[in-house]
Amino acid sequence: MLSKFQIFKIGFFDVAPHLLSVIPFGIIFGAIGIELGFDPIMTYATSLIIFGGASQIVFLQLLSGGASSLIAITSVGVINSRHLLYGAVLSRYLDKLSLIKKLFISYFIVDQGFAVSNVYLKKNSEQSFNYYHLMGSGIILWFCWQIATIIGIFLGSIVPEELGLKFAIPLTFIAIIINELRKLDHLIVMIVSGLAAIFFYNAPFKSYILISPIIGLLAAFLILKFKK
């Protein structure tokens, strides 16, 4: 039987390759915050308090562009609403935990951590302490995001823009779902949600991030019906 620490380490190593995109993205974010005219503490505070990469950038961009707080906050809420789906998926694995542990783990739920830990939890759903995988992946992502933000704040754009490192973000997500490409039903659902995201990209408050997964889930629902 694996110990809590061993499972934590597996989580750590499973998510480690994704730091390849998380760290440059964090540095870019820190630099953008300062460029937009926010002070270092405020820029860093968003990493600690909001802790959601894309939403932090949108938040600071909107505020610096003179948008009202209400619009900035709504956009953050909409962008991060995808966590509701992650929570719905993870809830079955975290069911037995105390409320305090649930509240603690919740803070560390991010895209890459959810993706790798979901795979592990699915395979090892009966293992005790399996949620330590989620903590391992989440905490290392959190830690690197904090450090990367600080580096970006103090060193500025040390990541040259010409490198186009923003492109590492879609790549890291491709790596996350690549194994699902082998299944035709998943492939169809991916194409449907991806095209929907492009179609609704200019919808207000970045709501494409909410609309297109819902359209994708509807497609999944139809596929499941059809399969029966």
Added chain:
Amino acid sequence: MTWTSIFIAGFITYLTRMAMITLIDKDFFNENFRKILNYVPSVVFPSIIFPGIFLDDYGTLVTITDPKIYGALTAVFVGFFSRNVILTIASGLASYWFLIFVF
């Protein structure tokens, strides 16, 4: 004012993270709904991937010659056969940089 906004945005984000985990008990979703939830990664991540490849910074469609498209195709190809996360990301970036800097 900005500080208040940061705290509210952070609180809302935390709510999105904890809501389903703390409020829903195991039997809340029936079997069919759980099957649909299996598709969550396959619906959320393409919603981030597609705009990241096919749209530019201003939200307009890129042309068919855009290096991002070929970087992504390389990553899909390498990832599909290697099943390796680092190789997937690295091959995508390498081919993207090759197209940008060499051509």
